[in-house]
Amino acid sequence: MTAEAENPIERCEKATRERPDSAAAHFNLGLAYTQRGRIERAEQAYRKALELNPDLVEAWVNLGGVLLLRWDFQGCLDANREALKRQEDLLLAHYNMGQAHLYLGDGEGLVRCSRRVLELDPAHAAGHYYLAVGLLATGQVAEARQALSGAMALGYRPLPEFLRSLDRAEGRMKANEVAASDPRAEATGDTKEE
DSSP states (O other), X not given: OOHHHHOHHHHHHHHHHHOTTOHHXXXXXHHHHHHTXXXXXXXHHHHHHHHHOTTOHHXXXXXXXXXXXXXXXXXXXXXXXXXXXXXXXXXXXXXXXHHHHHHHTOHHHHHHHHHHXXXXXXXXXXXXXXXXXXXXXXXXXXXXXXXXXXXXXXXXXXXXXXXXXXXXXXXXXXXXXXXXXXXXXXXXXXXXXX
């Protein structure tokens, strides 16, 4: 096996030199760069592929993914929206957008994207987990617990910090319910029995 055949980046770079007008060649180069963690170069290759063929859906999705890795959350959203204009049932595009909404602090956007992921694949464990995260962020505590249960049933292991946050939110909910049901608590602010 030659060294060139062993190195996918060199092989793909050669293909783009031989066929500079091939969107597929630039897309494959983007894949090779992505696999090697060369994110900036991957972004350039995906952008070149899209310059040559703006309808290459996979390049839009992958561009969105590398932009997410570069912490360009708005760019991630924009690229995945372009993909979804061309094919609306792309699970990865919805998932990537959900991640961007998560980092932008947009719980409603995360919920919306996670619900779409689960419409496309009800057994998507991470989709259930991030739905739970979004639901908790939007104050839907009971629904968050239910979504978390779905994620865990599918083998997803939640972050301990999330579990603590959910437990605290449930504790506050119960304390509020107790306070609301005790007429003395309203008058005195105390929920303890004397």
